[in-house]
Structures are given as C-alpha cells and as structure tokens.
Amino acid sequence: MAIDAAIAMNRFGLGARAGTAAPERPARWLLDQLGRHDPRPPAIAALPPRSELIGAIRDLRQDRQQRRSMEEDKPADDAAAAADRDLNNYRTAVRGQYVAAVDARLGVALSSDTDFAERLVHFWANHFAISIDKIVTVGLAGNFEFEAIRPHILGSFADLLKSAIRHPAMLLYLDQAQSIGPNSLLARRIGARSDREIGLNENLAREILELHTLGDRTAFTQEDVTEFAKAMTGLTVAGLGRPQLQRALGTDKSPGDAVFADALHEPGNRMIAGRSYGGGGALALDRILDDLAMHPATARHIATKLARHFVADDPPAPLVARLEAVFLKTGGNLPALYKALVEAPESWRTPVAKFKSPWEWTVSALRALSVTDFPGRAQAAVGLFTQMGQPVWRPGSPKGFGDISADWAGPAALMRRVETAGRFARLAANRVDARQLAPAILPGTLGPLTAEQIARAESPEQGLALLLVSPEFLRR
Incomplete structure (x- = not known):
C-alpha cells in the first residue's frame, strides 16, 4: 500500500526525497537499513576527537587561571573586565566546534539513505540529553552524540547507557x-x-534513575x-x-x-x-548499571518512549506491553526492540498522528526539496534551529526536547514554519514542481484539498511553500 511507504519514509525515516522510489516492502526496507548503518560517516569522522576537545578546554582553563593570578592585585573592576574577556574568548573558541558539529549532523541527515538509523540516533541522543546551556559542554555536545550514541544504537541498552553516562560531556554537564x-x-x-x-x-x-532508566518515581x-x-x-x-x-x-x-x-x-x-x-x-x-538497565521499570519506560516517539503521543497500551516484553526477554537488545516496533500493526495505522518537531520538519523539508547545501549552511543552520525553537543540543533541561504535539504546535511556532517554508521554497522553486513533488513524497496520504491548493498556487514558489506547511507534511 502506498500509505505504508509514506509512513516508512516519514514516520520512521527523516522524510522522503524527490526522485527516490517509494519502498515496495516498507517494513523490510526499514530493517535492512540497520545493517547498513555507518557509525562514522566521513562528515563526522573528520571532526576532532574528544581528546582534542578536552585538551582545548584544559588549555583555556589554564590560561584563564594564569591571567587571574596575574591580575589579583588590580582593581576589582579591571579584574571583572578581564574575566569577562576570558569568558568571551572561551565561548568564541568552543562555538566553532559546536557549529562544525551541527553542520555535520545536518549534512548526514540530509544525505543519508539509512534515515531510520539516523532517527534512532536522534531519539537516543534526546533520551540521554545534554545541553550547551552549560558552557563546558558547548564544544563536546556533537562529540557526545557522535561517539557515545551513534556506535551503540544497535547493541544492548546497557552498553548504550554506560557509553552515554561515561562520556565527558555527560559527566561535566551533570557535575x-x-x-x-x-x-x-x-x-x-x-x-x-x-x-x-x-x-x-x-x-x-538522579537523572539516570528518573530519566534514563527507571522513569517511574515510585520505583526509587x-x-x-x-x-x-x-x-x-x-x-x-x-x-x-x-x-x-x-x-x-x-x-x-x-x-x-x-x-x-x-x-x-x-x-x-x-x-x-x-x-x-x-x-x-x-x-x-x-x-x-547493568541491573538498572534490565529493571522492569526501565523496560516499561523505554517501551513507552519508543512507542510515543514513533506511533502516537498517547501510545497504544498493547504496543507498549509487547515492546516491554521484548526488552526483558532479550536482555535489552535494541535491534530486537526496533524489529518488534516496525512489525507491530499499531505502527502502520492511520491517520498519521505525530507532529514533527522543528528539527524533523526542517530536515524533511530540505530532503523533499533535494537541498543538501545552501549559502552559509553551517552558521545558518545554527541560527535557523534556534529561531525555530529547537536549538541543536540545547534542550531546556536534562529531560530533553518534548515529543508530543503540544510541545511544537503552538500558533507562534506554526508562523515560524510558514516563514521558513517561504525561504526554502525560494531555494528550489526554479527546479521543483510542487504538483509533482507532493504525491511523490506523500504517497497515499496527500489529501484532495491540499492537492487542489497546490494546483491553484499563484507561483511555483507559493506551491512549494503550501506543500511544506500542509497538514499532511507537518505530521509524520
């Protein structure tokens, strides 16, 4: 069925791309991607390793301490001004590392043909959330996702847990x-x-017990x-x-x-x-850590979050129960959990229920338009996601970004998408016809009203913008 292809590409993947054939066997297409997952694609492998990033933090700290000791005898105002300069220099140095990491993350998401695996990377990075609100993690945030999360999404939950909490970004972020x-x-x-x-x-x-493993406060x-x-x-x-x-x-x-x-x-x-x-x-x-990873409350917590992310804000209880049982039976084997999720009948039901977050919507829009690069992409991407309300690796708390419609569907947020859709449409209007693109990226889910509005658009640019903010495209 065409609608199953749309669900596979949009609900489980990062969005369909123009010119890419819809999968004939959607569930098999998704599971086959896991075998092709590359934990270190070239854009990520080219970034500095954690040892270099930590070395930069150490050197900046030492320089700052030396200058402080040299200025101890200066007036308080001069010392405060020097401290501010040191902090600004530190921010400038680590911001470049952050921008490069955001650009690598976006580049992989736009070009990947294993986007189910990429979505899982993003899911787990948000489950084990850190934030660049703490300045010491700014330069390490990308490395955390790339080294602690990406290589472990196909192993056991226990191994993923240990990798995440032992990364320096997590150890520094949560003190x-x-x-x-x-x-x-x-x-x-x-x-x-x-x-x-x-x-x-x-x-x-506290966060390991409350957010990463047990979840249920009655369990601890x-x-x-x-x-x-x-x-x-x-x-x-x-x-x-x-x-x-x-x-x-x-x-x-x-x-x-x-x-x-x-x-x-x-x-x-x-x-x-x-x-x-x-x-x-x-x-x-x-x-x-091994016992927490395999606790029944952890199994229930992880099953609920996976079902909520992929299927519905209020996840079906039978689906959660099956995922929980698979988690416990397999010792937290993650590929077994993904297989159970993909093969569950609840995962393929309509209407499409999940509202895209700003990251999901932006990536899917650019993929639909076959835009992999644009002027000043690295800096522009950082500003764009901040403007859209979901700055990369900057959730408001260790709880991570929200995963239900209420978190992202407010009027102001929708207006930002309308404005951004117009900018994206200008990038592609001279080479993409929205009337042909719409049924290709939304097979079986494109409604007649949206199709009619696109057909009546006053310009190719307007047609593309209407597609990107249509109800069908806003959901996955």
Missing part, C-alpha cells in the same frame, strides 16, 4: 566530574589541610538517589588539568577518558532500588 565522596581518601587529605568543603553531587545519579526513593550518587563517586574525566585529581588518576589516561579514581570514591556498601551491592568501586558501579 559528576566534581563529585567526591565526603569520606574518600582525597577528601580526607584536602580536609586535613584546609577548610574547603568536599561534597557529593547527586545530579547524574531519594535515599536511592543518594546511595547511587555515592556509588558513582570516583567516576570522572581525565585530562582537565586539576593537579590533585590528575595525581589521583595517574598519568596514563588520555584526555577525555572516563576514569574511576578510587581516591575519590565513597567507601562502603550500597542499597539501590531494593538490591544490595558490596565492595564498592568500579565493579560495583558496573553491576548497578
């Missing part, structure tokens, strides 16, 4: 890198020499959060140049490596989500 056990060896040494308070940070522990307590935070002390980032920390870590670590420093770890046994973990240290943390 895990500075969490030190109050009774750890290093805390006792520092406390013996000064009055400086050494404290536990619960941010990452505040005491679980605190105990988990204690179990995680020692997990930090190598190469940031703190002398005492580096001595504790040793000198054989590459910048950006996640490392477990026993000298920072809070000793003792832990009880988390009803299970006891003795001995402490890195091995105990690994067991905790």
Whole structure:
C-alpha cells in the first residue's frame, strides 16, 4: 500500500526525497537499513576527537587561571573586565566546534539513505540529553552524540547507557566530574589541610534513575538517589588539568577518558532500588548499571518512549506491553526492540498522528526539496534551529526536547514554519514542481484539498511553500 511507504519514509525515516522510489516492502526496507548503518560517516569522522576537545578546554582553563593570578592585585573592576574577556574568548573558541558539529549532523541527515538509523540516533541522543546551556559542554555536545550514541544504537541498552553516562560531556554537564565522596581518601587529605568543603553531587545519579532508566518515581526513593550518587563517586574525566585529581588518576589516561579514581570514591556498601551491592568501586558501579538497565521499570519506560516517539503521543497500551516484553526477554537488545516496533500493526495505522518537531520538519523539508547545501549552511543552520525553537543540543533541561504535539504546535511556532517554508521554497522553486513533488513524497496520504491548493498556487514558489506547511507534511 502506498500509505505504508509514506509512513516508512516519514514516520520512521527523516522524510522522503524527490526522485527516490517509494519502498515496495516498507517494513523490510526499514530493517535492512540497520545493517547498513555507518557509525562514522566521513562528515563526522573528520571532526576532532574528544581528546582534542578536552585538551582545548584544559588549555583555556589554564590560561584563564594564569591571567587571574596575574591580575589579583588590580582593581576589582579591571579584574571583572578581564574575566569577562576570558569568558568571551572561551565561548568564541568552543562555538566553532559546536557549529562544525551541527553542520555535520545536518549534512548526514540530509544525505543519508539509512534515515531510520539516523532517527534512532536522534531519539537516543534526546533520551540521554545534554545541553550547551552549560558552557563546558558547548564544544563536546556533537562529540557526545557522535561517539557515545551513534556506535551503540544497535547493541544492548546497557552498553548504550554506560557509553552515554561515561562520556565527558555527560559527566561535566551533570557535575559528576566534581563529585567526591565526603569520606574518600582525597577528601580526607584536602580536609586535613584546609577548610574547603568536599561534597557529593547527586545530579547524574538522579537523572539516570528518573530519566534514563527507571522513569517511574515510585520505583526509587531519594535515599536511592543518594546511595547511587555515592556509588558513582570516583567516576570522572581525565585530562582537565586539576593537579590533585590528575595525581589521583595517574598519568596514563588520555584526555577525555572516563576514569574511576578510587581516591575519590565513597567507601562502603550500597542499597539501590531494593538490591544490595558490596565492595564498592568500579565493579560495583558496573553491576548497578547493568541491573538498572534490565529493571522492569526501565523496560516499561523505554517501551513507552519508543512507542510515543514513533506511533502516537498517547501510545497504544498493547504496543507498549509487547515492546516491554521484548526488552526483558532479550536482555535489552535494541535491534530486537526496533524489529518488534516496525512489525507491530499499531505502527502502520492511520491517520498519521505525530507532529514533527522543528528539527524533523526542517530536515524533511530540505530532503523533499533535494537541498543538501545552501549559502552559509553551517552558521545558518545554527541560527535557523534556534529561531525555530529547537536549538541543536540545547534542550531546556536534562529531560530533553518534548515529543508530543503540544510541545511544537503552538500558533507562534506554526508562523515560524510558514516563514521558513517561504525561504526554502525560494531555494528550489526554479527546479521543483510542487504538483509533482507532493504525491511523490506523500504517497497515499496527500489529501484532495491540499492537492487542489497546490494546483491553484499563484507561483511555483507559493506551491512549494503550501506543500511544506500542509497538514499532511507537518505530521509524520
């Protein structure tokens, strides 16, 4: 059926492209893409590795500290002005890394023929959300998606979880890198020499329990959060140049490596989500993460989010139950979960229910128009997604961007799409006929009213703009 092809290309993919034949076997077409997923396409492989990015952060921090020490005797106003200059220099340096990463992400999305896999990358990057609102993560945000998420979307959920939370961007964003056990060896040494308070940070522990794994707050307590935070002390980032920390870590670590420093770890046994973990240290943390990854509440949480993202804002209960069962039966095997999702009858029902986010709409619009490049694409893309209300890797909280219609379908947001549709139409109006494009990218879902409005458009440009803001195109 033509409508199944449209669902495959738009609901599961990133949008149909003109001149590309609709798949004859949509479900098989989607699953075959997983076998061709490239975790390091050329645009991404060309970007700096995390060691270089962390090295840049370390060097900028050291320069800033040196200038501060040199200006200690200057008036307060001069010192404040110098601090502002340092911060601006830092922002300028890391912004270039961010812009390049956004451009690579967009370029891969526009050109990919494995766009189901690309959508899964974006889904998981939003599940394990970080934000460039914290300046230390600006240069690392793209690397987080490219190194922590992309290579692990076809493995187990446990491996994906561990990869995400051990990336320096996550450890820095949620302050895990500075969490030190109050009774750890290093805390006792520092406390013996000064009055400086050494404290536990619960941010990452809380978000892992609440957002990344269990989800259901009835499945854990505040005491679980605190105990988990204690179990995680020692997990930090190598190469940031703190002398005492580096001595504790040793000198054989590459910048950006996640490392477990026993000298920072809070000793003792832990009880988390009803299970006891003795001995402490890195091995105990690994067991905790494995158990959280396979907890029944985690299975339900992940099944619900997948069904909500791909099928409906209010996901069908039978679909959620089947996905949950597959998750538990296979040990959190992600390809098995995707297969169950694609083969579920609920995934192919109409009417099309999901409203596209700004990222989804923009990518699908450019793919439909066969636009892979445009003037100043890198800088323009950053500004465009900010203007559209979904700046790349900048959700308002660790919860990530919203995934239901109410998050994106407000009047002001729709007006921004109308304005942007006009700009996109001008890029392609001299080579694309909306009357021919519409049925090709929306097979079986193009309504007669939209087709009539496009046919009556006063110009090719207006016809394309009408297509891009039609109800059929706004949904997937």
